[in-house]
Amino acid sequence: MGKSVTTVSRALNDYDDVSADTKALIRHVAEEMGYTPNILAQRLRKRRADTIGLILPTFGPRFSDPFFSEFIAGIGNQAAELGFDLLVSTRPPGDKEMLAYQANIRGQRVDGFILVRTRRRDARIAYMLEAGFPFVAFGRTENHQAFPFVDEDGEYGMRMIVRHLTQEGHGRLAFIAAPDDLMFAHHRLQGFRAGLREAGIPIEEALVVQGDLSEKGGYEQARRLLDRPSPPTAIAACNDLMALGAISAARERGLVVGRDIAITGFDDIPMAEHSSPPLTTVHQPIYQIGQMVCQMLVGLLQGGEIEQDHIILKPSLVIRQSSIAEPR
Amino acid sequence: MGKSVTTVSRALNDYDDVSADTKALIRHVAEEMGYTPNILAQRLRKRRADTIGLILPTFGPRFSDPFFSEFIAGIGNQAAELGFDLLVSTRPPGDKEMLAYQANIRGQRVDGFILVRTRRRDARIAYMLEAGFPFVAFGRTENHQAFPFVDEDGEYGMRMIVRHLTQEGHGRLAFIAAPDDLMFAHHRLQGFRAGLREAGIPIEEALVVQGDLSEKGGYEQARRLLDRPSPPTAIAACNDLMALGAISAARERGLVVGRDIAITGFDDIPMAEHSSPPLTTVHQPIYQIGQMVCQMLVGLLQGGEIEQDHIILKPSLVIRQSSIAEPR
DNA sequence: CTTGACTTCCAAAACGTTTTGGTCTATAGT
DNA sequence: ACTATAGACCAAAACGTTTTGGAAGTCAAG
Structure with missing residues (x-):
């Protein structure tokens, strides 16, 4: 022309x-x-991939935590809004996982990473900090390293749960924990202990068991708890999925959840509202957290600095029928 | 050196x-x-993005169908295995959705697409066929266009459900359908009708209602059904999420699901096994379907031709307590 | 000694943009 | 009439690879 x-x-x-x-x-x-x-040529020339990486740590092949799908949607939509692509993969935690991070960083495939499920001493975070690679985490680490993150106050959330249960008159509380290496699991367990301390109830270590965050894990651990000579009157689970499994176990025993036993979760996945009975849990705006994390990362990539880079959100208690004796 | x-x-x-x-x-x-x-330079030179696109059709911002997350995991892991990236976005069906496809294709951001939730007359498929752009669909279209796909035999699956329910002695069956524009919903509804025909039961149109595939939708439609002067004794839902919502509605009415009313789903999401009561449903290996679809697409991209390009899988019936009067 | 074949290497072009550092023309200022 | 200044445009370099089409060097055969 x-x-x-x-x-x-x-x-x-x-x-x-x-x-x-x-x-x-x-x-x-x-x-x-x-x-x-041609977007590839643009990217090559600008030396930016305009892409955000997200590697989901998964155990088995069945990755179907509704919690994650909502989180991904939050990130993905926000990223699209800001002109970034979202590159998703899944890796079981371990060596392969680290290699995936390294390959993506060194090949300049992504401009920054979003990390989820932070661990107490997190190799991914150590690596990124040392490499000076931009990232934002959903979660903290144990030793308070300096990096941008968004996190929920899981300790607080779980204390609210315990307070609610004790107010409902429960004295023998069990907890289905998750691998303590995961920071969010760690916080929630700490919250459970703190809550009991506040209520002046001595903690019974045998009633603290560990599941794998799946319904199945919750089901199995709840059975173990119910099989004990003197079973608990309330079970708090570290997440909703396990709580739903626990409900299933209790019902199998002929218990009416809510009346005979209280069961609570954490996350408020959409299913929580429609389970039978509806699940008492702790709500956090996971879709918005995804958006926030994404915005922070893009801010970091474009501006270099961001104003608020340590955000801890207070979750809220949602009381439903699974923890109260009298409906209404 | x-x-x-x-x-x-x-x-x-x-x-x-x-x-x-x-x-x-x-x-x-x-x-x-x-x-x-540098992967960007490689891609520019090779004129291939080594990337597979997946645009999820979502209605609200809350995208948390566990069905999809497992499907994504199947695609993503297989893609990584074969050296491809997976680019995920979400768009509500409509104009914006088509624009997203066009932009990704014209900007050569992806080498091929995976399509999900095919519609009866699917604009996306029409566009790709005309543009000659490689894609593989999970689902068919109404007019049997020639393109590679994997699909479940939803019609068969739903017939199995109906057969099971009639064998259990049910005579008044309701169906919570989904927007009939979606092929899988269409097939499942056809299966429901065919099943009744086989059983010699006349179909009662008032007992066929339409939900939006969410728990909430299932809950609301089930309430409508139960409010009728002579309510159904069995409710088959088009997917598990709606079935779980229906269970919730039935329990709210004081009905014991399984004994007083039978409720069934479709998909066999992980939750189905651990709901209360566990849900009778139809199982399909969605993780593997994700892998297959991805493999087919990569085969198409690399080889040009693939041997098997029309795959229809027979799903299997999974009977659990939600549809049988006597446990065991 | 020459030729051809084979092995090992490399310079330059190409992929499709953005950025740099201009050139050219017209207009305004002195 | 000459010089700045500004506006509109563009050639060439650069981004980091892969591919093309040789160029040397070595060896064996004639």
């Missing part, structure tokens, strides 16, 4: 050394012939 | 016009200095 590539590029990017007429013309022609800049 | 870029490139890619010694040397040095080829 008689314009140089330079001019076309500058016209489409709205530089001001292209006349209004030419811009209009170029845009029109581009539109007409369905031209879209 | 004294070797040309050409030689380095050819050494790392294991071409046979590089001596074994040189290869070893180059590899060693590369390893030592932590060199990884």
Whole structure:
């Protein structure tokens, strides 16, 4: 059409050394012939992948924690909004996981990472900090390293649960914990202990068991608890999925959940509202957290600095029928 | 180190016009200095994005169908295995959705697409077929267009459900359908009708209602059904999520699910096994389907042709307590 | 000694953009 | 009439690879 590539590029990017007429013309022609800049070439030239990485730590192949899918949606939609791609993979925690991070960073496949499920001493975080690679975590670490994160106050949330249960008159509380290496599990367990301390109830270590965060794990651990000579009157689970498994175990024993035994979760996944009975749990706005984390990372990538980089959200207690004797 | 870029490139890619010694040397040095080829440059040069696109059709912002997360995991892990990235976004069905497909295709951001939730007359498929862009669908279309797909035999699955319910003695069956524009919903509804026909039971149109595939939708539609002057004795839902919502509604009415009313789902999400009561449903190996779809697409991209490109899987009936009067 | 074949290597082009550092023309200022 | 200044445009370099089409060097055969 008689314009140089330079001019076309500058016209489409709205530089001001292209006349209004030419811009209009170029845009029109581009539109007409369905031209879209090749994104790979752009990225190569700009040395930015415009891509955010997210590697989900998963144990088995069955990755179906509804908690994660909502989180991904939050990140993904926000990223699209800001002109970034979201690259998702899953790896079981361990060596392969670290290699995946390294490969993505060294090959400049992503500009920054979002980390989930932080661990007490997290190799991923240590690596990124040392490499100076941009990232934002959902969760903290044990030794308070300095990096941008968003986290829920899981300790507080679980204390609220315990307070609620003791107010309902429960004195023998059990806890289905999760691998303590995971920071969120650690916080929630601490919250459980703190809550009992506040209520002046001595903690019974045999009633603290550990599950794997799945319904199945919750089911199995709840059975163990119910099989004890003097079973608990209330079971708090570290997450909703395990709580649902626990409900299943209790019902199998012929117990009416809510009346004969109280069971609580944590996360408030959509299913919690519609389980039988509806589940008492702790709500956190996971979709919004995904958005926030993504925004923070993009801010970091574009501006270099962000104002608020240590955010801890107070979750809220949601009381439903699974923990109260009298409906209504 | 004294070797040309050409030689380095050819050494790392294991071409046979590089001596074994040189290869070893180059590899060693590369390893030592932590060199990884810039993937963006590779892609630009090869004119392939090595990326598979997946755009999830979602209604609200809350995207948490466990069904999808497992499907994503199947695709993502398989893609990683084959050296491809997976680019995930979500869009509500409609114009914006088509634009997202077009932008990704024209900007050569992805080499191929995986389509989910096919519709009866699917604009996305029409577009891709016309553009000659590689894709594999999970699901068919109404008019049997020629394109590679994997699908479940939903019609068969639902017939099995109906057969099971009638064998259990139910005569008044309700169905919570989903938007009939969605092929899988359409097939399942057809299966329901066919099942009743087989059993010689006349269909009662008022007992066929439509939900939105969420627990909430199932809950609301079930309430409507139970409010009728002569309510059904069995409710088959188009998917597990709605079935769980229906269970919730039935329990709220004081009904014992399994004894007073039978409720069934479809999908066999992990939760189905641990709901209260456990849900009778139809199982399909969704993780494996994700893997298959991904493999097919990569085969298409690399080989050009694939042997099996129309795969219909027979799902299997899973009978649990939600549909049988006597446990055991 | 020459020729051809084979091995090993590499310079340059290409992928499609953005950025740099101009050039050219017209207008205004002196 | 000459010189700045500003506006509109563009050629060439650069991003980091892979591919193409040789160029040397070595060896064996003639």
